[in-house]
Amino acid sequence: MKQRGLAPYLFLAPYLVVLLVFTLYPLANAAVLAFQQTNGPATRAFVGFDNFRFIFSDPTFYQALKNTTIFAACSVLVQLPLSMGLALLLNEGKGRARALLRLVLFSPNLVGQIFVGVLFSVLFTARYGLVNRFLQALFGWGLEKQWLQDPALVMPAIIIAALWLYVGFNMIYFLAALQSVDKTLEEAARVDGATRLQVFWNVTLPSMRHVVVFVVVTSLIGSYQLFELPLALLSSSNGRGPDNAGLTVITYLYDVGFVTGDLGLGSAVGWVSAIIIFTLSLLQIRFSGLAEE
Amino acid sequence: MLERFPFGRAPLWLLVLALASTVAVLLTQRLGAAARPDLSFATSASTHMEAYREAAAIFEKKRGVRVSVELVHSRALQTRLQNAMLAKSPVPDLVELLYGDIAYFTRGPLSDVGLVDLTERLDKQGLKERLVESRLSLWSSRGHAFALPHDVHPVMLMYRADILESLGIDVNAIETWDDFVALRPKVVKDLDGDGVIDRYLIDLPIGESWGVLILLLQRGVSLFDEHGKLQMNQPATVDTIDWYVHQVEGKDRIATQCGWGQSLMKAMKDGLALFYVAPDWRTHSIEMEAPNVRGLFRVMPLPAWTPGGRRTSTWGGSGLAITKASQHVELAWDFAKLLYFDRDELGRRYRATKILPPLKDSWTLPELAEPSDFFRGQRIGEEFAKLAPDVPADWATPYKGRAEDRLGGVVLHALEHFRAHGDDGLRALIQKELAEKSADVEELMNRNVLDKE
Numbered sequence: 071m072k073q074r075g076l077a078p079y080l081f082l083a084p085y086l087v088v089l090l091v092f093t094l095y096p097l098a099n100a101a102v103l104a105f106q107q108t109n110g111p112a113t114r115a116f117v118g119f120d121n122f123r124f125i126f127s128d129p130t131f132y133q134a135l136k137n138t139t140i141f142a143a144c145s146v147l148v149q150l151p152l153s154m155g156l157a158l159l160l161n162e163g164k165g166r167a168r169a170l171l172r173l174v175l176f177s178p179n180l181v182g183q184i185f186v187g188v189l190f191s192v193l194f195t196a197r198y199g200l201v202n203r204f205l206q207a208l209f210g211w212g213l214e215k216q217w218l219q220d221p222a223l224v225m226p227a228i229i230i231a232a233l234w235l236y237v238g239f240n241m242i243y244f245l246a247a248l249q250s251v252d253k254t255l256e257e258a259a260r261v262d263g264a265t266r267l268q269v270f271w272n273v274t275l276p277s278m279r280h281v282v283v284f285v286v287v288t289s290l291i292g293s294y295q296l297f298e299l300p301l302a303l304l305s306s307s308n309g310r311g312p313d314n315a316g317l318t319v320i321t322y323l324y325d326v327g328f329v330t331g332d333l334g335l336g337s338a339v340g341w342v343s344a345i346i347i348f349t350l351s352l353l354q355i356r357f358s359g360l361a362e363e
Numbered sequence: 364m365l366e367r368f369p370f371g372r373a374p375l376w377l378l379v380l381a382l383a384s385t386v387a388v389l390l391t392q393r394l395g396a397a398a399r400p401d402l403s404f405a406t407s408a409s410t411h412m413e414a415y416r417e418a419a420a421i422f423e424k425k426r427g428v429r430v431s432v433e434l435v436h437s438r439a440l441q442t443r444l445q446n447a448m449l450a451k452s453p454v455p456d457l458v459e460l461l462y463g464d465i466a467y468f469t470r471g472p473l474s475d476v477g478l479v480d481l482t483e484r485l486d487k488q489g490l491k492e493r494l495v496e497s498r499l500s501l502w503s504s505r506g507h508a509f510a511l512p513h514d515v516h517p518v519m520l521m522y523r524a525d526i527l528e529s530l531g532i533d534v535n536a537i538e539t540w541d542d543f544v545a546l547r548p549k550v551v552k553d554l555d556g557d558g559v560i561d562r563y564l565i566d567l568p569i570g571e572s573w574g575v576l577i578l579l580l581q582r583g584v585s586l587f588d589e590h591g592k593l594q595m596n597q598p599a600t601v602d603t604i605d606w607y608v609h610q611v612e613g614k615d616r617i618a619t620q621c622g623w624g625q626s627l628m629k630a631m632k633d634g635l636a637l638f639y640v641a642p643d644w645r646t647h648s649i650e651m652e653a654p655n656v657r658g659l660f661r662v663m664p665l666p667a668w669t670p671g672g673r674r675t676s677t678w679g680g681s682g683l684a685i686t687k688a689s690q691h692v693e694l695a696w697d698f699a700k701l702l703y704f705d706r707d708e709l710g711r712r713y714r715a716t717k718i719l720p721p722l723k724d725s726w727t728l729p730e731l732a733e734p735s736d737f738f739r740g741q742r743i744g745e746e747f748a749k750l751a752p753d754v755p756a757d758w759a760t761p762y763k764g765r766a767e768d769r770l771g772g773v774v775l776h777a778l779e780h781f782r783a784h785g786d787d788g789l790r791a792l793i794q795k796e797l798a799e800k801s802a803d804v805e806e807l808m809n810r811n812v813l814d815k816e
Contacts, residue, residue: 077370084381109471109813117812124810129803195626197635213559219570219620221775306623308764312570313772328442330807331467331761333449 103337114334121338131339133314134322135346137225141318142293142350144229145236146286152237153285157244158270172245175238183235187302190231194218194303218304221315228300228316235299236289243285247278283358287351294347295320319343401428402694405444406459407437408681410647411513414712415702422698430698437461444468448477448688456689457699460510462501462680466761469504471813478509479685479692485511490704495721500589500756502682510682511703512721514643517750518577518676520565521641521649524661524739526634534663543638543666544610547617550637560619566627566636567611567618569778572771573678574611577640578603580755581676582668586766587758593808595766596801601793604774608781608789628653631660642678643747647717650737657737662746675750677757719747726751762808769800 104121106114125131156175160168178186193200194217205212217227251274259269275282297320301309308329309321317325323343327336368375406415412434419430433455435443441464447454448468454477460468469476485491485508491499498512522534530549537543546564554561567574576586584599611618621630621639630636632655641649641662649656664674683703685695701708709720710730719731731744773796780792 081374081377107810107812109475109811113471113475113813115812120810124807128806192625195622196620198626198629214619216569216620219568221570306571307768307771310768313775314768325764328445329467329761329764331470332811 100337100340103334104341105338106334108333109331117334121335122342124335125338125342130314130317131319131322134317134319137314137316138294138296138318140225141229141232141296142290145232145289145293148229149233149236150240150282150285150289152233153240154244156237156241157248160241160245161248172242176242177238178235179239183298184302186231186235187299187305190227190234191218191303191305194227219312221311221313224304224311224315228296228303231299231303232296236292240285240289243281244278247281248274251277279358283355286358287354290350290354291347294343294350297321297324319346400431402430402457402691402698403433403455404430404457404459404698405433405435405440405455406681407435407440407461408459408513409434410716410718411459411712414708414715417711418702418705418708419698421708422701426694426697428694437464440464441467444686448686451688454686454688456691456695457683457685459513459681459683462682463759463763465502465510465682465684466504466759466763468684469507469509469759470761473505473507476504476509477687479687479689479696480507480509481511481685482506482508484696490700493704493722493724495723495751495754497677497754497756498680498721500585500758501680502684502759503589504759505591506589510684511699513681513683513703514679514718515721515747515751515754516642516644516677516679517719517747517754518581518640518642518678519646519662519664519746519750520666521639521646521660521662523631523634523637523659525659526637534661537663537666539670539672540606540666540668544617547615551617562634563619563636564617565610565638566621566630566640567607569611569620570771570775572767572774574640575603575607575770575774576767577676577678578607580757581665581673583673583755585755585757586763586770587760589756589758591758591760591808593762593766593801593804595770595804596797600770600797601790604777604793604797605790607774608777612778612781613785624652628656631656640678643718643743644679644716646738646743650717650735658739660737661739661741662743664746664750673753673755675753677754713744717744719744719751721751723752762804765807766804769804773797773800 103114105116105118107117107121108114160172160175194202196202196214196216196219199217201217202213202215205215215223217223255273255277256269259273264272296318297309300311300316300318300321303309304311304316307316308325310317310325319339320343323336323339326339327333404415404419406412412432415432419432422428423430440458441460444454444458445467446452465478468478473480485494485499494512495515498515499508502508502510502512527534532546532549537546543564550562550564551560552562553559579586579600582599582603584594584597584603586593586595588594610616611620619630619636621627621636627639628649631639631649631653639645639649646662649660665676667674683699685692685699689695703709703720704722706722706725706728709722709725710728712718713720713725713728713730714733719726725731726748731748732742733744734740735743773793776796777789777793781789
C-alpha cells in the first residue's frame with residue numbers, strides 16, 4: 071500500500087523536476103532580476119522599481135507596444151477573417167482539389183518565421199523584388215518602393231509576410247470546427263428561410279465559438295510574442311527596422327537584455343509583456359462569454 | 364521479472380529507458396572529456412576558417428597540443444558565450460568576436476570582465492606599436508584592450524570603370540565630395556525614357572545608418588569618445604546629415620539604395636549605381652558572390668571633405684579574445700600571436716580573405732602586391748594598405764547600437780522634412796532631433812548604477 075502511495079509521485083517526478091528547473095526557477099529568477107540592474111555577466115544591484123519606471127518613460131517601448139498592437143489587431147481583424155473565408159470555401163469543395171488546396175495553404179507554416187522573413191526580404195526588394203515588379207507592371211507605380219527601408223511601409227510588409235505564413239494555419243482550425251458543426255441545425259435554418267449569411271452568423275459561428283475564441287486568444291498571444299519574423303525580415307537593423315518602425319515588444323526585450331546587456335531591464339520587459347498578454351486573453355475570454363460557461 | 368515488476372510493463376520500460384539514457388549521457392561526457400582539445404577556438408567568420416585550420420595544424424605540430432577550430436554563427440556565438448559566462452559553464456579558450464559584440468562583455472567593473480586584459484602583453488612585448496593603433500579602439504574599454512584586432516577595414520569606393528571610361532570621367536580628378544557631386548549631370552540619367560532614373564552616382568542607404576556613420580567617421584566623428592562619452596550631437600554631425608539628405612532625396616539626388624545580396628549584385632551588373640562604398644571585406648565578398656562583374660570594377664579612395672583631408676573611413680571588424688576561464692591562457696596567447704602576428708600566416712590568410720591585417724609590417728607581404736583580375740589588374744592590397752594608417756578610431760560601448768539606431772532616426776526625420784519643406788528649417792530640425800536623441804541615449808547610459816567606477 072505504502073509502495074502504491076509513492077508510485078504516482080515517482081512517475082510525476084521527472085516532469086516536476088523539469089518544470090521546476092526550466093520553468094518555475096527561471097520565472098522566479100526573472101521576477102527577482104526585474105528589480106535588479108545587471109551589468110555584464112557578473113554584477114547585479116537592487117534598483118527597486120527603476121526598471122519599470124524606465125520602461126514606462128521610454129518612448130521606444132511605447133513605439134514597440136504600438137507596433138505590436140497594430141500587428142495583433144491586424145492578426146485578429148484581417149488574418150482570422152481571411153482564414154475563416156478560406157475555411158468556408160474549402161468546406162464546400164469536395165475531393166482531391168480540396169485536400170491539395172488545404173496542403174498548399176497550410177504549407178507556408180511548415181517552413182517557419184525565419185525562412186519566411188528571408189524569403190519576403192527578397193520579395194520586397196526595391197526595383198528588383200517580385201512585389202515591386204508586380205506593382206509596376208500592374209499599376210505603373212511602386213518599382214522603387216522601399217518596403218523595408220521606409221518606416222511607413224515596414225509594418226504593412228511584416229503583416230503581409232505574416233498573412234502568408236498564418237492564414238493557412240488558422241484556416242485548418244476553422245475547417246476542423248466547420249466540419250463538426252451539426253448539419254441538421256443548418257439545414258433546419260435554411261428550411262425556415264434563412265439566407266446563407268444568416269445561417270453562418272446565427273448557426274454556424276455560434277456552434278464553433280469555442281474554436282474561434284481559442285484561435286483569437288492564441289493569435290493574440292502569438293502576436294505579442296512576435297520576434298523571429300521581423301528579425302529575419304529586417305536583419306540589417308537587428309529586427310528594429312528604420313526609425314524602430316518594425317520594433318516589437320520582444321525585440322525591445324532582446325535589445326535591452328542581450329545587446330545592451332541589462333538582463334534586469336529585459337526581465338522587467340518580459341513581465342510587462344506577460345501581464346499585457348494575460349490581461350488581453352482574460353478580457354477576450356470574458357467578453358466572449360466563455361467564462362460564464 | 365516483467366510480471367514481478369510492481370507497476371506493470373510500461374513503467375518498467377520507462378525505467379529501463381531512463382537508466383539507459385543516463386548511462387549514455389555519462390559515457391558521452393566521459394568520452395567527450397577524454398577527447399577534449401588543449402585549446403578550443405570559436406569564430407563566426409567562415410572566410411577565415413580554412414586559413415585558421417591550416418594555422419591550427421601548424422601550431423599542433425610545433426607545440427605538441429591539440430587545437431579545435433569551430434565555426435559558429437555570429438549571433439549564436441555572442442549569445443552562447445554570454446549565457447555560458449552567466450552560467451559559468453565551459454567556454455572556448457579563444458573567441459573571434461564581431462565588431463560591436465565585445466561591448467557586452469566589457470560592461471561593469473573591469474575585474475568582472477570575462478576576457479583576458481591584453482593591454483600589458485601588447486605593451487611589454489612591443490606589439491602595440493606594430494598595430495594600427497586606432498584599431499584597438501574597437502576592442503578597448505576604459506583604456507584596456509580585451510581583444511586583438513583582426514583587420515583595419517579601410518573604406519574605398521568601388522566604381523564601374525568601364526562605364527566611367529565611356530562617359531569620359533577621370534576618377535583621379537575627384538578629390539573632394541564636392542567634385543564627386545559635380546559629376547551628377549553626366550551620370551544620373553533616365554536611359555530608356557520611361558520616367559524612372561536608371562543610373563545613379565552612388566549606392567547609399569536610406570533606412571540604415573551605415574552610410575552616415577562611415578561619412579562621420581571619415582570626418583573624425585565617432586559616436587562615442589575613448590571614455591565612452593556620447594559625441595553624437597556635434598556641428599559636424601549636423602553638416603553631414605544635411606549633406607546626406609540632399610544626396611539621397613529630391614530632384615538633385617545622386618544616390619539610390621541598392622540593398623544587399625542578390626539585389627546589390629544585380630544593381631552592380633546593371634550599373635544602377637556607378638560607385639559603391641567598399642571596405643576590403645566587401646570587395647572580397649563581391650568578388651566571391653558576383654563573378655559576372657569580374658573586370659568591370661576598380662577601387663579608389665573616398666573623396667575627402669576638404670582638399671587634402673582624409674580619404675578613407677572604416678566599416679566593421681572582428682577581434683580575437685582569450686577567455687579568463689581558459690585553463691591554458693599562455694598557450695592561447697601563443698596561438699593568438701601565431702594567427703595575428705606571424706607574417707607567413709597573415710600572407711596565407713590575406714590570399715584567402717583579401718582582408719588587410721592591422722600589423723603594419725605585414726603590408727610589405729608579396730601577397731598584398733598581387734594584381735587582381737577581378738579589379739582590372741589593380742593591386743588592391745596595396746591600395747588599401749596606403750590608406751590604412753589614416754583609418755579613424757571607432758570606440759565601442761554597449762550603447763552604440765542604440766546611438767546608431769537614434770542617428771538613423773534623425774536621418775529619416777530629416778528626409779521626411781526635406782521631402783515636405785525642402786531646406787526650410789532643415790538644419791534646425793536636425794539640431795533639435797540630435798539633441799533629443801542624444802538625451803534619450805544618455806538617459807539609458809546614466810541609469811547604469813554599476814558602471815560608475
